[in-house]
Amino acid sequence: MTTPLAAKIAKEYGTPALVIDMDRVERNIARVQAICDKAGVKNRPHIKTHKSPYLAKLQIKAGAQGITCQKLGEAEVMAADGIDDILISYNILGEEKMARLAKLMQTTTMTVAADNPVTIAGLPQAARAAGRPLAVVIECDTGRKRAGVETPGEAIALAQQITALPGLTFAGFLMYPTEKGWPEAQTFYDEALAGVRAAGLEPTIVSTGGSPNLPNVGKLKGATEHRPGTYIYNDRMQVVAGVADWDDCALHVYSTVVSRAAPERGILDAGSKTLTSDPGGGLDGFGQILEHPEAKIARFAEEHGFLDLARSNTRPNVGEVVRIVPNHVCVVVNMADEVVMVRGDEIVGVLPVAARGKLR
Amino acid sequence: MTTPLAAKIAKEYGTPALVIDMDRVERNIARVQAICDKAGVKNRPHIKTHKSPYLAKLQIKAGAQGITCQKLGEAEVMAADGIDDILISYNILGEEKMARLAKLMQTTTMTVAADNPVTIAGLPQAARAAGRPLAVVIECDTGRKRAGVETPGEAIALAQQITALPGLTFAGFLMYPTEKGWPEAQTFYDEALAGVRAAGLEPTIVSTGGSPNLPNVGKLKGATEHRPGTYIYNDRMQVVAGVADWDDCALHVYSTVVSRAAPERGILDAGSKTLTSDPGGGLDGFGQILEHPEAKIARFAEEHGFLDLARSNTRPNVGEVVRIVPNHVCVVVNMADEVVMVRGDEIVGVLPVAARGKLR
Incomplete structure (x- = not known):
C-alpha cells in the first residue's frame, strides 16, 4: 500500500526519488557523536555517504572535528562552502x-594520506605551490588488503621519507581495521609508533574508520579520531551487520511498480542507474522493500x-509506490543530483548532492 | 606503460577520466546506420548509452529516424536541444x-510504451493537457521477462483499450527479443498483428531493440525500426557477445594506479563510483585493462x-595510467558529468553527459 507520504512524494517529484528523514539524520548524527565523545576520540565523518556541505556542517555543529573526503573534487565542494579541516x-x-x-591549502587545513614513496615524492609540489606545509598521514593496511x-x-x-622532503609534515597514521582486526591493528600501530618515536617523530593524528566499526571506537590505544561515513543514513548492510535498525535507516528510495506482467514478478522504476548493482557484500537481492x-x-x-514475488504473500499492483532501503546507501546517493528532505510525514525541502x- | 595520450589526459584533467574517441564514435554510428539501411529498417538509437544531445544529433544526421529514451527526464534534455521525434x-x-x-508533446512528436491497463488509463491526462493525441506502442515480452x-x-x-480512450492512438508494438528469440517474437507479432487487424487497427511502429541484436536486424518480418544503444561506444560485453572488436570500443576509462602494497595486487583510482559494480552478465572481473x-x-x-595481478606477467607501477574498457559502458557514462573527446592522440574537447x- 502506498503510504500518504509516498503519494505526496510521487505527486510532487515523481519516482524514483531519494528521500531522507531529517529527524533520523539528526538522531544518527547525535548518536555517533556521543559514541566518539564517550570513547574520547574525535569524530571526523566521511562525507562520501551524503556528499552535502549542509549535512557536513550539521555533523561539525554536533561536535565533529572536521571531515574526511576520498576525492579532491569532494574536498573542493566542501571547502567552497566553508569547511576548514579536511x-x-x-x-x-x-x-x-x-x-x-595547493589551491585548497590556501583556505583549508588539509591532510592527505599516502602508502608509497611515489605518492609522497609528488606531494612537495603542492606544498611549494601553496607556500605552506602539507600534513601527511601514512595509510596502513590492517587486514582489508586495499591500500596501506x-x-x-x-x-x-615512509614517515622518514616525509620528514626528509621539503614542505611535508609527518602527521600520523590512517587505519581502517576490519571489524575483528583491532588487536592486529594495535600491534601494527604500537610497532610503527615505537619506530617513528625512535626517529624523533610523534603522530598527531591516529585515525580509524568505518561505521561497522562503531562498536570498536576507542579500542585502539593511541587513536585520536574515527572516520565513520554510512551512519548518517545507514542501509541494509548496516542493519545486517547489527550496527543499525530499520528505524535508523534515514534514506529510502521511493519507487513505483510500473509493470506486473505475470503473477510472480513485477518491475520497479528503479534499476541499476538508481539502486546500483552493489551486492552489499553478498546480500540476497538489491534492497529491502519495507x-x-x-x-x-x-x-x-x-x-x-x-x-521476484514468488515468496511474497503481498504483491503490489501497478502504480503502487514502495519504499526501499538500499543495500549500500553511499553509492545510491551518488546516483542522484538531489534528495528530498522530510520530517515524519512532511516534505521540508530538497537538498543538492x-x-x-x-x-x- | 602510460601512453602519450594517457599522460596528456592525466595532466590536463586528472584521472579517473572517461575518454571517447570521436573517430570510433563516428565509425560506429555509420556502421550501424548502414546495417539498418541495408535491412530496410529505420534506426531509432537509444540515447541511454551516451545521454548527449550532441551525439544524438550525429546519429540523426547519419540517418536515424529519431531517438529512444527510457526516462522523461532524458527526453526533456533531448527535446530542449531540438530533437523532435522521441x-x-x-x-x-x-x-x-x-x-x-504533456509539455513535451507541445514541441515534440512523442510516443510512449505501455504493457498494462493502469498505465494506459493514465495517459489520456497527458493528451488532454497537451491538446493533441498521444501515440502508444504496446510493449511485448519476447523472452526477457522484464516488462511487456x-x-x-x-x-x-490493450490495443483496444488504447483505441477506446480519448486522446490516445494505437501506434504498434515494442519488442526486445533475446538474441535467440526472434522466431518466437515473429510468432508473437504475427498473432498480435492479426488480432489488431481484426479490430480494424494497423501498427505504424514495430520496434525491435538491442545492440547485441544487430546481427538480427530485419529478421522480424513487419519490423519498422530498431533501437540499438550501446553500439555508439561498445564495451566488454559487446566484444564478448561477438558484435564488436576491441577497436570498436570508443570509450575508455583512464585510471591511475595509486597503490601497490604487495607484489600481486594494486589499487586503481576508479572504484564502483566510476566503473560501477555491473557484472556485465557474469564476466570475470569488472573491465578489461588494455x-x-x-x-x-x-x-x-x-x-x-x-x-589482482597474480596471473599478470606485466605489473603496473604506482603512477601508471591505464585504459579500461568497462563491462557495461551505459552505466559507466551515467557516473560522469562529462567525457573527454579525442581523435587518435589529440584531445579535441569535452562533452557534457x-x-x-x-x-x-
Missing part, C-alpha cells in the same frame, strides 16, 4: 591534482528493478 | 509525469578498484 584519506597523485591541492603499507617497517620508512519484505529485487536492467560524481 | 520505451505513470509528458505483456491476446486487448590484459579488476570499494542522472 582529511583526504587517499593517495593523491599527479601534477593536475597537486595544483588543485603491509608492515610497520614500511610505515616507519511494504513487501518478502519481495526480492532480484536483478536489474538500467531502469528496471526485477521484482553537491559533491556527487566528483570522480577526481 | 519514443519513451517505458511505462510512464503518475500525475507529475503526465504533466511533463506475455501473450498476443493481452496485446490485442595495457595489462591478464590483470583482473577483482572487486571494488567506492573509490578503489582492486587489481547532459542527460546523466535523470532518474525520472
Whole structure:
C-alpha cells in the first residue's frame, strides 16, 4: 500500500526519488557523536555517504572535528562552502591534482594520506605551490588488503621519507581495521609508533574508520579520531551487520511498480542507474522493500528493478509506490543530483548532492 | 606503460577520466546506420548509452529516424536541444509525469510504451493537457521477462483499450527479443498483428531493440525500426557477445594506479563510483585493462578498484595510467558529468553527459 507520504512524494517529484528523514539524520548524527565523545576520540565523518556541505556542517555543529573526503573534487565542494579541516584519506597523485591541492591549502587545513614513496615524492609540489606545509598521514593496511603499507617497517620508512622532503609534515597514521582486526591493528600501530618515536617523530593524528566499526571506537590505544561515513543514513548492510535498525535507516528510495506482467514478478522504476548493482557484500537481492519484505529485487536492467514475488504473500499492483532501503546507501546517493528532505510525514525541502560524481 | 595520450589526459584533467574517441564514435554510428539501411529498417538509437544531445544529433544526421529514451527526464534534455521525434520505451505513470509528458508533446512528436491497463488509463491526462493525441506502442515480452505483456491476446486487448480512450492512438508494438528469440517474437507479432487487424487497427511502429541484436536486424518480418544503444561506444560485453572488436570500443576509462602494497595486487583510482559494480552478465572481473590484459579488476570499494595481478606477467607501477574498457559502458557514462573527446592522440574537447542522472 502506498503510504500518504509516498503519494505526496510521487505527486510532487515523481519516482524514483531519494528521500531522507531529517529527524533520523539528526538522531544518527547525535548518536555517533556521543559514541566518539564517550570513547574520547574525535569524530571526523566521511562525507562520501551524503556528499552535502549542509549535512557536513550539521555533523561539525554536533561536535565533529572536521571531515574526511576520498576525492579532491569532494574536498573542493566542501571547502567552497566553508569547511576548514579536511582529511583526504587517499593517495593523491599527479601534477593536475597537486595544483588543485595547493589551491585548497590556501583556505583549508588539509591532510592527505599516502602508502608509497611515489605518492609522497609528488606531494612537495603542492606544498611549494601553496607556500605552506602539507600534513601527511601514512595509510596502513590492517587486514582489508586495499591500500596501506603491509608492515610497520614500511610505515616507519615512509614517515622518514616525509620528514626528509621539503614542505611535508609527518602527521600520523590512517587505519581502517576490519571489524575483528583491532588487536592486529594495535600491534601494527604500537610497532610503527615505537619506530617513528625512535626517529624523533610523534603522530598527531591516529585515525580509524568505518561505521561497522562503531562498536570498536576507542579500542585502539593511541587513536585520536574515527572516520565513520554510512551512519548518517545507514542501509541494509548496516542493519545486517547489527550496527543499525530499520528505524535508523534515514534514506529510502521511493519507487513505483510500473509493470506486473505475470503473477510472480513485477518491475520497479528503479534499476541499476538508481539502486546500483552493489551486492552489499553478498546480500540476497538489491534492497529491502519495507511494504513487501518478502519481495526480492532480484536483478536489474538500467531502469528496471526485477521484482521476484514468488515468496511474497503481498504483491503490489501497478502504480503502487514502495519504499526501499538500499543495500549500500553511499553509492545510491551518488546516483542522484538531489534528495528530498522530510520530517515524519512532511516534505521540508530538497537538498543538492553537491559533491556527487566528483570522480577526481 | 602510460601512453602519450594517457599522460596528456592525466595532466590536463586528472584521472579517473572517461575518454571517447570521436573517430570510433563516428565509425560506429555509420556502421550501424548502414546495417539498418541495408535491412530496410529505420534506426531509432537509444540515447541511454551516451545521454548527449550532441551525439544524438550525429546519429540523426547519419540517418536515424529519431531517438529512444527510457526516462522523461532524458527526453526533456533531448527535446530542449531540438530533437523532435522521441519514443519513451517505458511505462510512464503518475500525475507529475503526465504533466511533463504533456509539455513535451507541445514541441515534440512523442510516443510512449505501455504493457498494462493502469498505465494506459493514465495517459489520456497527458493528451488532454497537451491538446493533441498521444501515440502508444504496446510493449511485448519476447523472452526477457522484464516488462511487456506475455501473450498476443493481452496485446490485442490493450490495443483496444488504447483505441477506446480519448486522446490516445494505437501506434504498434515494442519488442526486445533475446538474441535467440526472434522466431518466437515473429510468432508473437504475427498473432498480435492479426488480432489488431481484426479490430480494424494497423501498427505504424514495430520496434525491435538491442545492440547485441544487430546481427538480427530485419529478421522480424513487419519490423519498422530498431533501437540499438550501446553500439555508439561498445564495451566488454559487446566484444564478448561477438558484435564488436576491441577497436570498436570508443570509450575508455583512464585510471591511475595509486597503490601497490604487495607484489600481486594494486589499487586503481576508479572504484564502483566510476566503473560501477555491473557484472556485465557474469564476466570475470569488472573491465578489461588494455595495457595489462591478464590483470583482473577483482572487486571494488567506492573509490578503489582492486587489481589482482597474480596471473599478470606485466605489473603496473604506482603512477601508471591505464585504459579500461568497462563491462557495461551505459552505466559507466551515467557516473560522469562529462567525457573527454579525442581523435587518435589529440584531445579535441569535452562533452557534457547532459542527460546523466535523470532518474525520472
